[in-house]
Amino acid sequence: MLFCSISLLQLHAQNTNSFYVDMGGSFSTFQDVKYSNVRYNGFGGEFGMGYQKENQKAIWGVNFNAMFTSEKADKHNVGTARTNNLTVGAKYLYNVKRNLFVGATWDILDLYKKDFDGLQNNSGYDIIGSTLWASGVYDYKKFRFGLDVGLASYFRESRGFAFSVPQNVMESGDFDYQNGKFDDHFAFKYYELRTMPRHFQVRTTIRYQLSNKFSIAYKWHLRKFSEVKKYPVTYGAHSISIRYNVFNRIK
C-alpha cells in the first residue's frame, strides 16, 4: 500500500526538497468472504522511495512503495498466502491553517496481489487500479499526523463470486476462453469506478522526526469493499518504517 504519501522531512523548514528511502516491517490481514470467513494474517517487509517538496504554502511529492508479507490462515495451517502490494502515487496538499495541510493524493497505480499455495484456479488473487484520496496533514512539534480517506477507486478485482475472473465479466456474459482480456490487468473494460462509503478506504500515518536525516513512522491502511453484495473483501496493513533522506536541501 502506499504508505509514504504523507511525510515530513523537515518540519519547521521554510522550503525543503528531499529524496528519501523507506525501509521497515509490516503486518497484513485479509478476508474474502466470497470464499471463506477465515482470516489470513502475516508479517513481512516494506520498501519505499520518493521525492518530496514542501514550503509554508504546500506539500507535494511522488513516491513508490512496496510491501511483502506472508500470511497464514487463522484457523488452519494449510497453505500460505504470499502478498505483494505495489503503489506509485503523487500528492498535493495546501496549507490552510498553521500546521494544517489539506489536499489530495492520487495512487496512480495500486497493485495488491496474493498467491495462495495449494489452490488451483483460486490460487491467484489481485486488485489493480487507481485511487483518489482526500488527504490531511497536521504537524505537532516533531510529529506529523496524516490521514487519507479514499474518495474513489477505479479498479478491477480478479475473482468474482464463483470463478477466478472479475464478477462483471461473468455478469455481463463476456466470459470466453478465447478472450484473454479478463486475464489482462489493464483491460479497462472490466474496471469499476467505486466511491466511498461503499468502497471504504482509510490510511493513517504518524511520523516522528528523529533527526534531519531520519524519521520513523507507523502507518495503517484499511480497505473494505464488495463487488458481490454481502460478500466483502477486507484487508488491512500496518507498518513501522525508518525513512532516510538521501538528500535534503533546505532553504
Place this chain on the structure above:
Amino acid sequence: MMRYLKTSLFILLVGFSSCEKVLMEPNPETNALAIFDEYTTLVEEKYAMLDFKNVDIETLKSSLRTRINNSTSNKELFEIVGEVTKSLRDGHSSLIEDQGNPNSLFVTFDLQEGYPLGIDESTLETSYGVYRTYTDYATVFNTEIKQLKGEGVINKAIWGTLPQDRKVGYIRIPSWSVEISDKEIEQIFTDIKNTKGLIFDLRGNGGGDPALATKFASYFIDKPIYNGYERFKVGPGTNDFAKSHITLQPSNSINEYIKPVMVLTDRNVYSASTTFLYSIDPVERIKTIGQKTGGGSGSVIDGYLANGWYWSLSTSEFIDTKERHLDDGVEPDIPVILDLEDVTKDEVIERAILELQ
C-alpha cells in the same frame, strides 16, 4: 522523549492492529456442525448444476446433519460431508482432508467406473509408434511421427502419420495441462497440412487449460462458429446465473485444417477436452469416435474449509447448441469399443482410418 515515542508507537500499533478486524466477519468455528454447514453452504451457493444433477441439497443437508453430534470423529465427519460431494457425480468436485498427504481421505467421482478402457498405450506404441512418454525409439519405429517433449517424460504432443495410412494425419495431445507455444502449434499443423484427413486422438486427456484446447480447436474452422453457452453461478441465490454465449473464432492461420477430422474419445476425455469437443461439435466434417466422454463441462473453483480441508466445485456448466448439458459426458457420433484382447490393433484408430477413406 524516546520513551514517549516508543510508548506512543506501541499503543498505536496494538490499538490499530485490531481495527480492520472489527470490520471483518468473525472467524468461523471448526466444530463438526460448523464444518458441515460451511461446506453445504458452499455447495448450495456456488455449485452450478444442482438441478441438472438432480440433487435436492436441502433434503440432503437435513438428513446428513442429524448424523453429526459431539462424538462425531474427524473420519466420520469426512464421510458425512463427503456424501454431499459424492451426490454431485462430478469429477471437478472433490474434498480432500489433507492436501499434503497422499494417503489422506478424499472424495471425488470416478469417471471410469462402469466403463471399459478406451485406450491401450502398449498397442499404440507397438502397432503405431505413438508413445505417450518421450523416447527416441518412437521415431525409429515410426519415422513419420514427431514428439514434443514436456517438462517431465510425458509428451506434450505427438503428431505425424501412422504406418497404416500415410495419407491420414495423426495428432495426440495427452493433456491440456501443458504449455504449447503458438509457434509449436503452427509447426504441428504445418506438418499435417498435406494429409487428406486427420485423427485427433483425445483419449485419456483429462483436461487442463481450456484456452489451449480452444486454440487447437480454432485451427479446424475458417469462420466463426456458435458453440452454445456457459452458465455461471454469479451469486448465492438459486437463480443467480449468467450466461456467456461462446462463439469460436478461427485461428486465421495459413495452416488451418479444413478437412475431415475424426476425434477419438473415451471416458477420460474430460474438462478442457470437453471444451475442445463443444468448440468443434457444430462442424459437420468433424466426427467423434470411440466411447462416451467424461464430461466436466464446468469451470472450477477451489478453496479450504475452516479446518483446512480442501474443496473444489464446478461453478458453471456448458450447454451446447443442441441444448445438451455436457457435464455427464456425450456419446460419440460413431461408438467403437476397444478390444483389449487384441493387442495388435486399436479398433478406434482403425475405424477412424476407414471413415477417412
